[in-house]
Amino acid sequence: MxxxxxxxxxxxxxxxxxxxxxxxxxxxxxxxxxxxxxxxxxxxxxxxxxxxxxxxxxxxxxxxxxxxxxxxxxxxEVRRPVQSLQKKKAMVLGPEGEDHYIGLKMVASLLKENGWEVQYLGPNLPLDAAIDSADRWKPDVIALSAALAYRLPVLKKYAEAFIALDFKPTVVLGGRAVSMANLPVSDTEGIIIVKDLDQLKNWIQSGKEPDNDFSISFG
Ligand code: B12
Known part of the structure; x- marks a missing residue:
């Protein structure tokens, strides 16, 4: 260290x-x-x-x-007033059972710094409530985080529910469990695996998906 x-x-x-x-x-x-x-x-x-x-x-x-x-x-964190109606919107949350949220706050902060409008919904959000909120706000991106390896199946369940929504948000998955499991790039359309804040920043600024070596189906 x-x-x-x-x-x-x-x-x-x-x-x-x-x-x-x-x-x-x-x-x-x-x-x-x-x-x-x-x-x-x-x-x-x-x-x-x-x-x-x-x-x-x-x-x-x-x-x-x-x-x-x-x-x-x-x-x-910078909290600037919304300046344009064109802003991209991101919803940031942890799935049910997940209590770790410092990483999520960092993700929310970086998105805001890059001009996104962000709804930070915190950790441990039940899927129904998340879907309801997403349906009302229609974010371009839903970012999810998991710290513990045994949370990966729940993350997958949330990701699949979100990409099935009519307005087709992009789902970004990250967190300690995701990077430690060394999940490769997802070839499920609409799901992106992002291993750290560098990759997130690159993706935000260039729109280029992280290339994590090889590609298999998520799950
Ligand atoms: C603080 C803490 C807690 C707090 C969390 C409070 C909070 N406000 O977040 C509390 C006390 C609640 C807690 C509980 C538990 N914890 Co805990 N916790 C930690 C600790 C010490 C720090 C977590 C943290 O803030 N890290 C700093 C952040 C910034 O790191 P991060 O989350 O990885 O995020 C980074 C990246 O992953 C990335 N990122 C994160 N999310 C996302 C999302 C996207 C979309 C993207 C792109 C990137 C991204 O960005 C961040 C920037 O670098 C960790 C140690 C560790 N190694 O993390 C243990 C740790 C994660 N916990 C652990 C454990 C075991 C638990 C418990 C099971 C303990 C228990 N017996 O109850 C429970 C489980 C709670 C639950 N149901 O989720 C273990 C997990 C071990 C394992 N086998 O996986 C760890 C590793 C501690 C250890 N060394 O044993 N914990």
């Missing part, structure tokens, strides 16, 4: 919100937000996960660290 991530993880665990925010804001003077998210915050949280797994820190320590990480991600 790099020294910035280490420093930040220590501040998170010490509950030092002010210093954590200061570090992040200083970093952003010379780096982009996706660098902050992917190169600093993600490794810091993964490190905290390892300490938790090894019982070196308690669940309370992990909750404190997560709350401060959540706070700094929120502070770094």
């Amino acid at each position: 790099n020294s910035k991530s280490q420093e930040l993880a220590d501040l998170f665990l010490a509950g030092n919100e002010d210093q954590a925010l200061h570090l992040v804001q200083t970093y952003l003077e010379k780096h982009t937000k996706d660098e902050l998210y992917q190169l600093v915050l993600t490794p810091a949280m993964y490190w905290i996960g390892e300490l938790w797994e090894k019982n070196i820190i308690t669940v309370a320590d992990e909750h404190l660290a997560t709350a401060i990480c959540d706070f700094v991600v929120s502070v770094t």
